[in-house]
Amino acid sequence: MFDPLGYAPAYLRVSELIRGRILRRELTEGAALPTETELARQFEVNRSTVREALRKLESSGLVGRRRGGKRLYVTRPTREAVGGGLSQALALHRTRVVDVWEALQSVQPGIAAAAALRRSDAALARLERVARRFAGRHADRAQAVADVAEFFDALGEASGNPVFVLLNEPLLGLLKPSLAIIIDRVPQARSRIEAAQAEVVAAVRARDAATASEWMARHVRDFRRGYEVAGIALSTEVGETPDAALS
């Protein structure tokens, strides 16, 4: 009958108030936040309370520190921050590699099509560079995985759609570990990836959305074959490698 009358601790209200200012663009990216003492004075709360609020904003990626800096600045959540949150959530939701694969299969052709339609020359250049790099050096396993991921990323950028860019990050992050195994165990993996990338790049250059989409679908479908050949169970759960992230 009655909703509980909402009570919010001060650190939450402070955090929400600052968050609102940032989202409303009253605090624009790159602007320095007032110092903790100053914030405490303005909100009329203790500095400890302000600090708790700031920690919240910090971990949503809305504010951050410049390298080695002390003060906090307003920032946009980076790809990594957003992706980290999502992939962490997926890991806890018992997501399996096949789920990630299915999502990739569903979204990548659309990205490729959009990239083909709207790519800039610079974006095309990056795409070509990445593909060339992957094809060029057949040495390191970790590097190869990173190159493949960067190809996806470059394609997302080429699409000019920030949604695609942000979606790519967590999916690739979850894909990487199993991709590494595939590259290790499936001899023909590298050449097939290389071929698919070449076709996609060509289609994107020619602004041929249909072909780009088609080859990208094929590219992703290949991963599934890769799982099977490499002997990775499709029901394997993706697990966030709990990075220490600190020294």
Add this chain to the structure above:
Amino acid sequence: MFDPLGYAPAYLRVSELIRGRILRRELTEGAALPTETELARQFEVNRSTVREALRKLESSGLVGRRRGGKRLYVTRPTREAVGGGLSQALALHRTRVVDVWEALQSVQPGIAAAAALRRSDAALARLERVARRFAGRHADRAQAVADVAEFFDALGEASGNPVFVLLNEPLLGLLKPSLAIIIDRVPQARSRIEAAQAEVVAAVRARDAATASEWMARHVRDFRRGYEVAGIALSTEVGETPDAALS
């Protein structure tokens, strides 16, 4: 030449340590965290430091409080928590409605196909219920929008793929405001949505992936028509309505 020698403040290390335990499932969902004082004792830091660490975990949705409760429990990030982070990030990345629409168009057909292939009877029942509800009451604008969103959500659930469920949330959240305008201004919007939902439901019931996918694509494509008819510029930026979230 030299990498910066990483220094991490104590609150960060504490937060990462706890986060690691959760991700490694050593702290399982629903378990109560030790009290702040106890954590401070174990980590040998001050309680203030522990609290800052907890605020970080809190905002990534890894720990939470039970309604009106005092202690913290380990939780999985809810759909809303994840979606909120993503849509907040998208809003700050100057995402336009057309970007969101394009992403939906790329991902929804895949979801519909997966749902058709794997839907359980319970999931089908929910899908039918939601569609019927939308068709049944033609009254409230806000309710209609919520119903449409829930249809997407139900389809995601039916796919049995947590990735889809988690991706849907933020995209729908960003879509809603403009969808409300469409429903207000475009007279035939409701009947077209209703028709598309009916076809999708039928295809999902029949486990016909191709048809489900096709109608879902059509459904989403209709939104774009809706934007044009309603006079919404495709380049409109999606803006997070900065919810107060507190009273």
Add this chain to the structure above:
DNA sequence: GGAATCATATTGTCCGACAATCAGACAGGC
């Protein structure tokens, strides 16, 4: 068994303090 009562533990918030270090000014040497 269920309801009211009470003691205890825990959180939210405050205050004050101090060391480390970052930022900027300033001077000196090549």
Add this chain to the structure above:
DNA sequence: GCCTGTCTGATTGTCGGACAATATGATTCC
């Protein structure tokens, strides 16, 4: 002129202690 070293002040990270409000759990009573 530019780099280096030095100094000063401001700011953050961390600590210890304190107290009110209230959730938690045990206890008693019907």
